Amino acid sequence: MIKSSSKTQKYLIWTGLLVAYFLLSQNLLFAQEEEYVCPPCGCKEDTHIVYEPGNCGTCGMARINLTNPSAGLKYTNIWPAQLCDLLSKNQEIILLDVRSVAEYENVESRLSRLKNSINIPITEINDRLDELEKYKDKKIVVLCSISARSTRVSQTLSTHGFDKIHNLLGGLNYWVDRPLEELSCKDSLLERNQ
Secondary structure: OHHHHHHHHHHHHHHHHHHHHEEEEEEEOOOOOOOOOOOOOOOHHHOOOOOOOOOOOOOOOEOOOOOOOOOOOOOEEOOHHHHHHHHHOOOOOOOOOOOOOHHHHOOOOOOOOOOOOOOOOOOHHHHHHHHHHHHOOEEEEEEOOOOHHHHHHHHHHOOOOOOEEEEOOOOHHHHHHOOOOOOOOOHHEEEOOO
16 A cells, blocks of 8 residues: 555656646746736826736726737837937838927927927827828827827827827937937937027
């Protein structure tokens, strides 16, 4: 009887080791949960972390994966340094500023605006989509002051068939706060009254 029990113990140990090896090799044992938040829609869910993809319960936009901010979205989130890189490679990028007309026209403000940008306020975007049709085959970078409105417009454009949309993360606030070493195109792109 003792030998049978010893064989059973060895069998159980080897089975346990094989199961543990399988789980580890499949990253199932210590799998890290992915974290998601609502795009900045101005609601309490902006900072509320959930552990599954889906849509915001308030605005209905797709949640953003914090590890990979562009995963599952029909547009790409980019940082200002990435915008400088894009512009150095392609001058035919459309800069779409979705702030209000008053914000956009106030070049005396700290935020100013980016040169050669087009201004269509978020409140008018649905009514003015036809103005953007001629740019459907070009990359469009959507921006605002903190990337709350630009995220919503990026989502809107992507659902209307625009497939080369880039959302500028951090918006112009982040842009003006970055040192020149970090943003090679900062001074050449920022429009200010002299």
